[in-house]
Amino acid sequence: MAQIIDSSNRYGLVSRSLHWGMAILFGAQFLSAAAHWALPRENAVREALWSYHTTLGVTLFALVLFRGAWGLANLPRRPKHAGLSGQAAVAGHAALYALMVIVPAVRLLSAAGGTRGLSYFGVEIFAPQETEIAWMQAPAEWHGEMGWILALLVLGHIFMAVIWHHMIKKDDVLASMTGRQNTI
Numbered sequence: 001m002a003q004i005i006d007s008s009n010r011y012g013l014v015s016r017s018l019h020w021g022m023a024i025l026f027g028a029q030f031l032s033a034a035a036h037w038a039l040p041r042e043n044a045v046r047e048a049l050w051s052y053h054t055t056l057g058v059t060l061f062a063l064v065l066f067r068g069a070w071g072l073a074n075l076p077r078r079p080k081h082a083g084l085s086g087q088a089a090v091a092g093h094a095a096l097y098a099l100m101v102i103v104p105a106v107r108l109l110s111a112a113g114g115t116r117g118l119s120y121f122g123v124e125i126f127a128p129q130e131t132e133i134a135w136m137q138a139p140a141e142w143h144g145e146m147g148w149i150l151a152l153l154v155l156g157h158i159f160m161a162v163i164w165h166h167m168i169k170k171d172d173v174l175a176s177m178t179g180r181q182n183t184i
Contacts, residue, residue, distance in 0.1 A: 002179075006074040010176040015074065018067045019177055022060065029056050030151050033144070054107075058120050061104035068097060079176045089160075096157060099150040103143060110140035 005012040011019070032049040039046035071078070081089040108126075111118035113136025117128035165173035 006078045008077060008079060009172075010079065010179060012074070013179070014070060015067075015078075016177060016179050018063065018070065022063055022067065025056060025060055025063070026154060029053065029060060030147075030154075032056070033147060033151075037144075054118070055120065057104050057107065058118075058125075060100070061108070064097070064100040064104075068101075079173075092153070092157065092160070096150070096153050099146055099153065103146045103150055106139040106146070107143050109136050110143075112136060 002013045003010070004014055006015050032053045035043075035046045035049040036053070080086070108118070112126040113129060113133030114126075115128050115130070115132055117124065118126040161174050161177070165171050
């Protein structure tokens with residue numbers, strides 16, 4: 001039977017499912033942003049990919065909050081990060097989580113104070129304002145830049161897991177997130 005909660009030598013089914021599911025969704029999110037940035041206006045591919053950016057962003061925001069709560073609830077049982085590289089891993093994960101919250105939060109704040117509002121799968125989350133609320137719009141000016149910083153951190157995360165831990169150190173860090181039994 002699959003281990004649902006985290007343990008000291010590997011992450012449980014819920015943590016792994018959230019990690020890999022969100023990895024796929026973040027890949028789609030970054031693809032939509034890259035197409036929006038790189039392709040010319042009125043391009044069908046650009047518009048098709050961009051059409052899901054907001055809905056996917058709200059979904060990811062909800063999943064990040066759930067995953068963060070799940071992680072905190074499992075914190076005493078989770079695999080430990082020892083030494084200087086462990087401290088760097090903790091700092092890197094903190095930066096990832098901070099941006100996974102801040103990047104969508106600034107856009108949600110903007111939507112709450114904007115003239116378009118926000119609907120999520122047809123359900124109105126924020127009604128449109130008659131006039132934009134300037135202080136609610138200002139932080140969203142950095143949404144794209146912070147999103148690209150998040151993308152770079154994600155690439156660093158992948159590099160560290162695959163290249164550093166799996167190929168160079170040949171330790172069980174990647175195994176702890178794939179569900180294979182560790183030899184720790």
